[in-house]
Amino acid sequence: MSLQSNEPSGPVAEKWDKHRFEMKLVNPANKRKFEIIVVGSGLAGSSAAASLAELGYTVSCFCYQDSPRRAHSIAAQGGINAAKNYRNDGDSVFRLFYDTVKGGDFRSRESNVHRLAQVSGNIIDQCAAQGVPFARE
Numbered sequence: 001m002s003l004q005s006n007e008p009s010g011p012v013a014e015k016w017d018k019h020r021f022e023m024k025l026v027n028p029a030n031k032r033k034f035e036i037i038v039v040g041s042g043l044a045g046s047s048a049a050a051s052l053a054e055l056g057y058t059v060s061c062f063c064y065q066d067s068p069r070r071a072h073s074i075a076a077q078g079g080i081n082a083a084k085n086y087r088n089d090g091d092s093v094f095r096l097f098y099d100t101v102k103g104g105d106f107r108s109r110e111s112n113v114h115r116l117a118q119v120s121g122n123i124i125d126q127c128a129a130q131g132v133p134f135a136r137e
């Protein structure tokens with residue numbers, strides 16, 4: 001049996017940028033012709049479904065818990081990280097990438113973690129804009 005991870009090719013830090021660059025563009029007029037099925041309604045699935053619907057695609061989002069908001073994501077309360085690169089902070093995309101791979105016991109897919117670190121600031125902005133109920137106390 002061969003393991004096919006479908007990970008894009010290239011160096012870890014460039015895999016997803018390269019993949020994005022090579023993807024075919026969709027004409028805005030054709031977006032409504034595609035029906036996209038999203039499996040899962042946690043932070044990943046529901047934000048993807050909301051963003052794709054906003055872009056004009058027809059989206060169906062499925063989950064197996066009683067209510068879409070009962071995904072594991074609602075249990076996360078310890079905090080969320082982003083590489084903001086404030087002056088003198090010593091923070092960087094690479095440090096967040098390394099820290100996250102380490103935090104995942106070196107079992108995460110590294111190219112995906114790098115992408116997460118790269119767009120970490122945008123992810124938090126997107127969550128806030130889409131109404132994720134962050135606890136602020």
Ligand SMILES: Cc1cc2nc3c(=O)[nH]c(=O)nc-3n(C[C@H](O)[C@H](O)[C@H](O)COP(=O)(O)OP(=O)(O)OC[C@H]3O[C@@H](n4cnc5c(N)ncnc54)[C@H](O)[C@@H]3O)c2cc1C
Pocket residue numbers: 039040041042043044045062063064065068070071072073074075076077078079080081
């Ligand atoms: C108790 C707890 C505390 C945590 N604290 C933190 C924290 O403080 N900070 C942090 O950054 N991370 C934390 N995490 C981790 C973080 O919550 C998860 O990594 C993140 O929420 C995963 O989001 P997700 O959208 O990928 O998956 P999930 O939120 O798990 O959503 C998965 C979705 O897929 C659906 N699904 C799965 N299989 C099927 C199927 N076969 N058919 C249909 N639907 C399916 C499920 O119903 C669900 O809707 C915590 C996790 C837990 C459990």
